Amino acid sequence: xxxxxxxxxxxxxxxxxxxxxxxxxxxxxxxxxxxxxxxxxxxxxxxxxxxxxxxxxxxxxxxxxxxxxxxxxxxxxxxxxxxxxxxxxxxxxxxxxxxxxxxxxxxxxxxxxxxxxxxxxxxxxxxxxxxxxxxxxxxxxxxxxxxxxxxxxxxxxxxxxxxxxxxxxxxxxxxxxxxxxxxxxxxxxxxxxxxxxxxxxxxxxxxxxxxxxxxxxxxxxxxxxxxxxxxxxxxxxxxxxxxxxxxxxxxxxxxxxxxxxxxxxxxxxxxxxxxxxxxxxxxxxxxxxxxxxxxxxxxxxxxxxxxxxxxxxxxxxxxxxxxxxxxxxxxxxxxxxxxxxxxxxx
Amino acid sequence: xxxxxxxxxxxxxxxxxxxxxxxxxxxxxxxxxxxxxxxxxxxxxxxxxxxxxxxxxxxxxxxxxxxxxxxxxxxxxxxxxxxxxxxxxxxxxxxxxxxxxxxxxxxxxxxxxxxxxxxxxxxxxxxxxxxxxxxxxxxxxxxxxxxxxxxxxxxxxxxxxxxxxxxxxxxxxxxxxxxxxxxxxxxxxxxxxxxxxxxxxxxxxxxxxxxxxxxxxxxxxxxxxxxxxxxxxxxxxxxxxxxxxxxxxxxx
Numbered sequence: 001x002x003x004x005x006x007x008x009x010x011x012x013x014x015x016x017x018x019x020x021x022x023x024x025x026x027x028x029x030x031x032x033x034x035x036x037x038x039x040x041x042x043x044x045x046x047x048x049x050x051x052x053x054x055x056x057x058x059x060x061x062x063x064x065x066x067x068x069x070x071x072x073x074x075x076x077x078x079x080x081x082x083x084x085x086x087x088x089x090x091x092x093x094x095x096x097x098x099x100x101x102x103x104x105x106x107x108x109x110x111x112x113x114x115x116x117x118x119x120x121x122x123x124x125x126x127x128x129x130x131x132x133x134x135x136x137x138x139x140x141x142x143x144x145x146x147x148x149x150x151x152x153x154x155x156x157x158x159x160x161x162x163x164x165x166x167x168x169x170x171x172x173x174x175x176x177x178x179x180x181x182x183x184x185x186x187x188x189x190x191x192x193x194x195x196x197x198x199x200x201x202x203x204x205x206x207x208x209x210x211x212x213x214x215x216x217x218x219x220x221x222x223x224x225x226x227x228x229x230x231x232x233x234x235x236x237x238x239x240x241x242x243x244x245x246x247x248x249x250x251x252x253x254x255x256x257x258x259x260x261x262x263x264x265x266x267x268x269x270x271x272x273x274x275x276x277x278x279x280x281x282x283x284x285x286x287x288x289x290x291x292x293x294x295x296x297x298x299x300x301x302x303x304x305x306x307x308x309x310x311x312x313x314x315x316x317x318x319x320x321x322x323x324x325x326x327x328x329x330x331x332x333x334x335x336x337x338x339x340x341x342x343x344x345x346x
Numbered sequence: 347x348x349x350x351x352x353x354x355x356x357x358x359x360x361x362x363x364x365x366x367x368x369x370x371x372x373x374x375x376x377x378x379x380x381x382x383x384x385x386x387x388x389x390x391x392x393x394x395x396x397x398x399x400x401x402x403x404x405x406x407x408x409x410x411x412x413x414x415x416x417x418x419x420x421x422x423x424x425x426x427x428x429x430x431x432x433x434x435x436x437x438x439x440x441x442x443x444x445x446x447x448x449x450x451x452x453x454x455x456x457x458x459x460x461x462x463x464x465x466x467x468x469x470x471x472x473x474x475x476x477x478x479x480x481x482x483x484x485x486x487x488x489x490x491x492x493x494x495x496x497x498x499x500x501x502x503x504x505x506x507x508x509x510x511x512x513x514x515x516x517x518x519x520x521x522x523x524x525x526x527x528x529x530x531x532x533x534x535x536x537x538x539x540x541x542x543x544x545x546x547x548x549x550x551x552x553x554x555x556x557x558x559x560x561x562x563x564x565x566x567x568x569x570x571x572x573x574x575x576x577x578x579x580x581x582x583x584x585x586x587x588x589x590x591x592x593x594x595x596x597x598x
Contacts, residue, residue, distance in 0.1 A: 049471065118522070125492035126523050130470040133478060137489035147479035175475035253491055253522040255573035 029055040029165055032183075034114070037191035039199055039227050043114040045128055045186050052183040055166035060184025062162065063177060065345045068152045070142035072098045077135065077181075078345055080107040084338055086270035087111065087188070093281030097141040104140070104245045106281035109274045111190040111337065112267065115228055121263045121279045122250045123234060128185065129178040146174055153177065190269055190337035198331070205331065212328025219315050220325075222306055229268035229332070235304040236261040238297030238314065242280055249279070260301050272330045273338065286329055290322040371449040374545040376414075376458075378435050378443045380407060382554045389437055393510060396557040398564050402503040403510045407437035407553070408486060409497040409585070410463050410477075413530070416450065416539065417457040424451055429473025432464070434484055455539040458547065462585055463496025463528040466520060488519060491573075495519045496527060497585045499556065505566035514569035518582050521573050529586035537593060544594065551588040559587035 032052040034043070050056075064081075067074040080095040081087035087110035089095045095107040105121055113119075118126055125131035135141040136149060153159040154172045164170035166180060197203035205213060216224075225231040234250040241261070250259035263279045277283040283292065297307050297314035307314055317325070337343075380387045382394050393403050411433045415425040426447055436442040468474050477494075481487045486495045497518040502510035520526050539547055557563045561580040571577045 123522055124490055126466070127470050129475060130492040133487070133492045134489060137482060137487070145479070146482050150479060173476050174478045175470070175473050178470065178475050252573065254524040255521055255575045255578070256524070 029053045032057060032187060034187070035189045035191075037189065037196070039196070040112075040189075040191060041115060041227070043186070044117050045114040045182070047114070047186070050129070050179045050182060052187050053166060055162065056180050056183040057187060059159075059162040059166045060180035060182070061343070062159075063181055064184055068156075069136055069144060069149050070098055071144040071148070074098075075142050077132070080135075080141075081110050083340075083344055084273070085109075086190075086274040086338065088274045091276070093276050095141065097138070098143045101140040101143070103138070104247060105279050106276060108266065109270060110185055111188045111269060112228060113188065114186040117232055118264070122253050123264060124253050128182045129175075132178055132181050150174060150177065184343075188337070188343055190334040192336045193269065193334045194331040196334075206327070208324050208327040209331055212324035212326070215317075215321055215325050216328050219317070223265045223304075224268050229271075230265045232265065234259065234262040234264055235306075236263075236300060236302045237293075238300060238303050238307050239278060239280075239282070239292070240296075240298050241300060242282070245280060247280065258302060262302060268329060269332050270334055270338065272333045286326045287322060290317055290325060293317065294322070370452045372452050372541055372545050373446060373448045374450050374541060374547060376445045376447070376547040376549060378411070378445070378549050378551060380435075380437050380443075380551045380553055382552065387437060387553060394554065395507060396554070396563070396565070398557070398562060399507050400503055400505050400557075400565050401507045401510050402501055402514065402565060404437070404499060404501040404553070406498065406500040408484060408495075408499075409435050410481070410486065410494060411435055411445065411460050412464060413459075413461040413468075414445075414447065415459045416453075416455040417459060418453055419456045422453075424453075424455075426450070428468055429476065432474060432477040432480075434480055434486060436484060450541060452541050454542060457532055457534045458539060458591065459530060459532045461528055461530050462582075463519065464494045465528045466523065466526055469494070488517075491519075491522065493519050493522075496529075497582065499553075503565040503569065505564075512566075512569060514565050516571045516578075516581050518571070518578050518585065519573075521575060521578070525575055525579065527578055527582040529582055531586055531589050533589060533591045535591045539591075546594055548592050548594050550590055550592050552590070553588060555588050556581065556584050559584040 030053060032054060034047055034052065036043070063069065063077075065076050065078040067076045069076060075098050080089040082090055084090070089107040092107070094105055095103045097103060108121065113128055116128075119128060119131040120134060125134060133146065136144055136146060150172060153163075160172060163172045163176055167176045194203055198205055223231055223233070223235060236249070248260050250262040251257065253259075272286065275284055277286070277289050283289045293315045294317040295314065297303070299308065299313060382392070387404060387407065389407070390403060390405055393401055395401050413425075413428065413431050415423050417423050433445045434442055464474060464477075478487065481494055486498065487493070488495060495517050498516070500513075500515040503512055503514045504510045505512075518527055520528060533549065557565070560583045563580065563584065568574065568577050571581060
């Protein structure tokens with residue numbers, strides 16, 4: 001009797017699990033641990049919705065460094081985002097695209113992207129998963145259609161296998177492509193600088209760096225705020241208008257006159273290596289940047305109020321102060337991140 | 347005793363795999379007919395009048411239909427799977443104007459609800475990214491903003507009501523997270539959407555309402571409306587008022 005009973009109960013247990021049985025368990029695709037630094041806020045990116053996995057990361061990395069994403073087959077994401085320079089287009093004021101085409105803006109560094117709410121200089125992308133549409137489709141960047149990219153990937157055996165391993169539905173499609181790129185990019189966490197070590201109590205600032213920190217807190221940190229060194233707002237920092245581009249900045253996204261000439265306050269992590277500076281890469285050194293704030297700020301439309309106090313434009317700085325600030329900013333360089341083999345092309 | 351237990355268990359087994367009583371599903375089709383004055387639009391050649399006395403012709407008309415759901419009399423809602431729920435209606439492509447949906451529970455629905463554009467809560471999530479290739483091929487993507495164009499109309503107009511020869515274009519989408527121009531449309535019908543009877547739904551869009559449904563639009567005031575926080579929401583609002591469901595025999 002009890003055996004019959006057990007048997008029936010067992011049948012009952014399995015009776016409705018038909019769907020789950022067709023699910024193939026991807027045991028070899030391990031979930032990656034997101035390296036959340038102690039002093040950082042919680043990630044904005046939803047890591048549960050698109051959890052980075054070994055295969056997803058590998059696929060994202062392959063996509064990131066693959067020229068297939070461009071119309072000419074040679075311009076990859078990594079072409080303009082070079083790791084050693086915090087994933088910027090080193091020495092290029094504005095980034096180059098297919099057939100030597102010139103863009104109008106300076107490639108932004110890639111790191112700590114999991115903590116950002118909006119992407120690109122004007123906030124044109126509201127989610128990391130949709131950001132890549134911009135460089136892929138822009139004519140002066142990769143100049144390709146998303147359909148073509150997907151078709152190229154579908155006809156590539158290696159990609160078909162990687163997509164199958166990385167995602168449950170295994171499909172080579174737009175969502176999975178963007179999710180894989182995001183998995184690769186959200187893992188780029190940079191929080192191993194001298195600044196961080198001082199916070200942890202494992203290092204001390206030199207006298208000059210300390211002086212720079214005090215200046216920074218007094219004169220820069222209202223915009224370059226917090227552990228990410230940006231409040232993620234859009235502001236006009238008084239750059240003269242370059243007639244070659246006449247870039248209206250954030251207004252292009254919102255259509256609002258009050259957003260004209262405003263650009264995202266950039267993070268300052270790894271700033272010493274991510275030259276050139278500003279949205280159009282007009283400054284080649286930190287010294288030039290500080291000279292701008294000291295004496296170059298112009299009263300253009302929507303100039304940030306913090307840069308025009310009591311009829312004085314900009315932030316006055318002595319030469320000594322500039323040197324101290326630069327010494328401090330250099331403590332924000334994370335060599336381990338810049339050389340981390342997990343993110344490198346080869 | 348043994349027999350009773352067996353009987354109970356077997357009968358549990360028999361019913362345990364039924365989800366509920368609405369297992370029967372059907373495929374349906376929704377047709378969209380873009381009209382002015384009850385006539386099908388004639389791209390390029392048709393000349394139409396606005397109530398403000400302007401004349402216009404239409405060269406291009408496209409919009410995104412999304413997030414379709416069906417509502418029964420008792421309020422019970424069936425929402426079509428989000429990832430499969432994005433469609434591009436292109437006046438120039440007849441096949442695009444018939445949407446096919448599968449696995450709709452058979453019932454007599456009172457209302458149909460759908461969106462015009464892409465709602466921010468779903469973008470780029472829930473598979474909506476997979477609509478990017480279609481949208482890009484049809485130039486319904488603002489590449490520089492990583493966002494969709496929800497509603498697009500291009501043509502020519504004349505402010506004096508003569509033969510139209512000045513260009514106008516309205517490209518309506520959301521402006522980042524600043525301004526959401528996604529709209530929902532709810533259509534009810536006296537005759538219902540009874541999928542036990544037939545599986546066709548016929549929807550008409552009266553394009554003349556684009557210029558006067560809620561806001562009076564004088565094309566000459568702003569013939570180029572794209573990322574325009576003042577005028578784009580007006581066009582979006584008017585666009586959400588274009589649609590009505592019509593009895594099947596009046597579709598031709």
